[in-house]
Amino acid sequence: MSDPSYEIVIGLEVHVQLQTATKLFCRCSTRFGAPPNTQTCPVCIGLPGSLPVMNRQAFELALKTAVALNCEIPAFTKWDRKQYYYPDLPKGYQISQFDLPMSQHGYLEISDAKGAFAPKRVGILRAHLEEDAGKSMHDELAGKADSRIDLNRTGTPLLEIVSQPDMRSPEEARAYLTELKLLLTYLGVSDCNMQEGSLRVDANINLHVATPQGTVATPIVEVKNMNSFRAVERAMAFEATRQFDVWNDTRISLGAPGGHKTTRGWDEQAQVTRPQRQKEESSDYRYFPDPDLAPVIVTDQQLDAVRASLGELPAALRDRLQTERGIDAYDADVIVNQGRAFVDYFSELADIGGDAKRASNWMQQDVLRVLNERDLTIELFPISPASLAELLKTVQRGELDTSRARDVFNVMAESGDSAAQAMQRLGIQAVHRDELRDLCRELLDANPNVVADVQSGKEKAIGALIGQAKRRNPNANPNQVRQLCLELIRQQGSAQE
Amino acid sequence: MSLTRQQIVKVSLLARLRLQDDELDRMTHQLDQVVSYMDLLAEVDTEDAEPMAHAVEQTNVFAEDHVLPSLDRESALSNAPKRDEQCYRVPAVLGD
Numbered sequence A: 001m002s003d004p005s006y007e008i009v010i011g012l013e014v015h016v017q018l019q020t021a022t023k024l025f026c027r028c029s030t031r032f033g034a035p036p037n038t039q040t041c042p043v044c045i046g047l048p049g050s051l052p053v054m055n056r057q058a059f060e061l062a063l064k065t066a067v068a069l070n071c072e073i074p075a076f077t078k079w080d081r082k083q084y085y086y087p088d089l090p091k092g093y094q095i096s097q098f099d100l101p102m103s104q105h106g107y108l109e110i111s112d113a114k115g116a117f118a119p120k121r122v123g124i125l126r127a128h129l130e131e132d133a134g135k136s137m138h139d140e141l142a143g144k145a146d147s148r149i150d151l152n153r154t155g156t157p158l159l160e161i162v163s164q165p166d167m168r169s170p171e172e173a174r175a176y177l178t179e180l181k182l183l184l185t186y187l188g189v190s191d192c193n194m195q196e197g198s199l200r201v202d203a204n205i206n207l208h209v210a211t212p213q214g215t216v217a218t219p220i221v222e223v224k225n226m227n228s229f230r231a232v233e234r235a236m237a238f239e240a241t242r243q244f245d246v247w248n249d250t251r252i253s254l255g256a257p258g259g260h261k262t263t264r265g266w267d268e269q270a271q272v273t274r275p276q277r278q279k280e281e282s283s284d285y286r287y288f289p290d291p292d293l294a295p296v297i298v299t300d301q302q303l304d305a306v307r308a309s310l311g312e313l314p315a316a317l318r319d320r321l322q323t324e325r326g327i328d329a330y331d332a333d334v335i336v337n338q339g340r341a342f343v344d345y346f347s348e349l350a351d352i353g354g355d356a357k358r359a360s361n362w363m364q365q366d367v368l369r370v371l372n373e374r375d376l377t378i379e380l381f382p383i384s385p386a387s388l389a390e391l392l393k394t395v396q397r398g399e400l401d402t403s404r405a406r407d408v409f410n411v412m413a414e415s416g417d418s419a420a421q422a423m424q425r426l427g428i429q430a431v432h433r434d435e436l437r438d439l440c441r442e443l444l445d446a447n448p449n450v451v452a453d454v455q456s457g458k459e460k461a462i463g464a465l466i467g468q469a470k471r472r473n474p475n476a477n478p479n480q481v482r483q484l485c486l487e488l489i490r491q492q493g494s495a496q497e
Numbered sequence B: 001m002s003l004t005r006q007q008i009v010k011v012s013l014l015a016r017l018r019l020q021d022d023e024l025d026r027m028t029h030q031l032d033q034v035v036s037y038m039d040l041l042a043e044v045d046t047e048d049a050e051p052m053a054h055a056v057e058q059t060n061v062f063a064e065d066h067v068l069p070s071l072d073r074e075s076a077l078s079n080a081p082k083r084d085e086q087c088y089r090v091p092a093v094l095g096d
Ligand SMILES: [Zn+2]
Pocket: A023, A026, A027, A028, A039, A040, A041, A042, A043, A044, A045, A155
């Protein structure tokens, strides 16, 4: 889909709500979904004489994230007032960070397990801690004359994470977001729920077009209103094509007359971007240090403690699963991307079952299928790792073929039974090898023509016996029957010589 | 340094203040005096003074993350010029 005559340049701005019980500067609850205007106080609705005080937990979660994003953490940071008028911003300014953000110059590594793009580092320009605004709702009933304002969200802690314009395709943009979300989830700093607005994405995109006179940049467009990572990917693909068309029509480059930055909104229904009102110039925000809030000093000891508290992060975990468990990069990626609890389940299953590759396959196919079908998380999955390991061992011993094992698995997932109970319920008995050997011997004796065919090189002839074996004992494992028959024929052959 | 009338027009727009012509004249004059006072401060020798990022001497003032009661909705909405049962009401917001 990429046109070789231009390069796509994308930078992303992510706002993520930090998982605190209270707001950034007051002790109102941050709970989502409360009735409108029931979680506000003089501080967050900006009444005169109220004083903001920084939420310790919010700062610590922000710090943890910044460290995990490999950011430099300056020893001194402060908060500033960003002035603008909007009905959902009751103070007339947002408390944010301007020239001395709490972290900057980090990076996040992205890759694609299927090799859609080469692994790369996406630079993080800065990550700073600020407060959220309220919500305005259009009142359709009142003839669109009024907007209704709910200030419950006002003052909720947000971490704004600004990337460098380092992404070169819609796929890379999506991979960055997926990896960032995974990291935030592993850190436990945010639930990243896009439906509830805990994670919001704005994108800046333009093109570097190759011309005979050299590379020319097209005007930058900020794209808003993207409600899923897939929407981001599609909006970026749409914008790239649109900007290239506009370039071919107008030849207006970045900074030329008419080449200033514009804002567009993604229309999910129509799958297009549409122009939005122009943003005020950033100099119009008239930032100045908030006189009510004390600056924060971060010490080296504090940073060491944060580093020690991070736990194992996704990138390191993928590597470890490959080296320690011997599964390949793609499998490790799928498992790690399901979250920490899924990895823990896998590790336990592989430990008890003793076969990481088999555990990985079952987790990716069967466990994930049930989780998706029932909209469950692994924490609520009805089969314990020990029970599943029991089933996998039965398969490994050859006592159960995979399709029968899958039936047992489904019963276990449905009923919460152990593997043994589920097999009993299905009337499956693991067939002992000796018993099966006897059965095979009888079949071979009764079918000398099959034996002759196999001896003359037609191994496929065994197929006829498998069906008979199944009829005599429905629990007979087809693979095992095949193997045993071949073994017996070979023994016969060598005994005759 | 002195302020121009045009700068006052821009600042009043950003502050959502609708000033009449005579008010603009008066504000230009008065704010110019305030800003000119800074010129006086600029004469002080600050060669050895450390740059200051913030006027408050205190640092690391935190509150613990424990929920306290919020205002009840009636109190919160009581000063609103226009409201309904649940929300503040404002003239329609365009754009978003
Ligand atoms: Zn509050």
